[in-house]
C-alpha cells in the first residue's frame with residue numbers, strides 16, 4: 001500500500017510539472033541536428049514538455065515562452081560510448097570511491113560539459129543495479145544518463161579491471177564459471193558485455209582465444225552484444241572471427257588491412273576509437289595548448305591539475321617505457337580511424353574518460369571531437385559519431401542523439417558554430433535535459 005501510494009504521488013508530481021510547463025519557442029537559432037546534413041540557419045525550435053514538438057521557420061505557439069537565440073547554435077547532447085565513472089576522488093582512482101554520491105558528482109560534471117549520456121564500460125558494481133542505473137537512464141537523477149556494461153571479464157591482475165576491483169576471471173574455455181558469470185551479468189540487463197583482450201605492453205597475460213570465444217557465445221545466447229578492449233590488429237581479426245560485436249578501442253599496433261575492413265563492414269562491427277585515451281597517456285609531458293584553460297581545469301578533481309603539471313609527473317611520463325609506444329599508438333589510431341570511417345563502418349565516440357584522474361571527464365569528449373577532426377573527418381561527421389551514432393549504439397536513438405520532432409529535448413546551446421571550428425563545441429552557454437535548462 002505504501003509503495004503504491006508513493007508511486008501515485010511520484011507520477012502525479014511529474015504530470016503536474018509538465019502540464020504547468022509552458023511551451024518554449026527558440027527563435028533564430030542555427031541547428032546542427034546530428035544527422036550530418038548542413039546546419040539549418042535562422043530556424044525555430046518548439047519544445048513541449050520534455051520533447052521537441054516542432055522544428056522549422058517562423059514557428060508560432062500559443063502561450064509559449066519565447067527565447068531569442070540569434071547567433072547561437074544548438075546540437076544534440078554528446079553521448080560517450082566508452083567511459084568509466086564513479087571511481088575517481090581527488091588524485092586517486094579505485095573501487096572504494098565507487099559510491100552513489102560520487103557517481104552523481106561525476107555524472108553532473110559530464111552533463112555540465114554537454115555529455116547527456118555515457119556507457120560505463122565494464123567497471124560497475126552492484127549498487128547501480130538497485131534502481132540507480134534505470135533512474136539515471138530515465139532522467140530521474142541529476143547528471144548525464146548512465147548506461148552500463150555491468151562488470152567486465154579480464155585476466156587475473158589485468159591492469160584496468162584490477163584497478164576497479166573487477167576480478168571475474170576464468171581458467172580456460174571449459175571453465176563452467178563462464179556460463180554462470182555471464183548468466184549473472186545478463187540478469188542485470190547490461191547494455192553490453194565487456195571483455196579485455198590485451199597483454200598491456202607485455203605486462204599481463206592476454207585472455208586466450210578459447211575463453212573469449214565462450215564468453216561471446218554465452219553472451220549472445222542471452223541476447224547481449226560483446227565489446228572488447230583491443231590493441232593489436234591480430235586480436236581484432238580473431239575477436240571478429242569469434243563473433244565480437246564492438247571494438248572498444250583503436251587498433252594501435254598496425255594500420256588496419258583490407259581484410260579487417262571487409263570483415264568489419266560485413267559483420268556490422270562498431271568501432272570506438274578512444275583517441276583521447278592515447279593522448280592522455282603522454283600529452284602532459286608536452287605542455288598542451290589547453291593545459292591552463294579553465295574548460296580543461298574545471299573537469300579535474302581537486303589536486304589533479306597540480307599533479308599533472310608537477311615536474312615529477314612529467315618526468316615519470318617521459319621516462320616511462322610506454323611513452324614512445326603511446327605516441328606511436330595515437331598516430332596509428334588516427335590513420336585507422338580515417339580508413340575505418342571511409343570504409344563505411346559504424347564509428348561511435350568514446351574516450352575512456354574517468355578511468356584515471358588524468359582522463360578528464362567532459363573535457364575528454366570535446367578533445368575526442370577535435371582529434372577526430374584532426375584525423376580528417378569533418379566537424380559534422382565527428383558530431384554525428386558523437387550523437388546520432390552513439391545513441392544508435394546504445395539503442396536509445398528513438399529518444400536521443402538527434403534534434404528532431406518527437407525526440408527528447410537533450411541538447412547544448414553554443415555561442416559559436418562548430419561546423420566552422422570544432423573547438424566551438426567548448427563554448428557551451430547552457431545544457432538542456434528533458435526540455436529544461438540544467439541548473440547546477
Ligand SMILES: [Zn+2]
Nearest residue numbers: 084121352355
Ligand atoms: Zn575503458
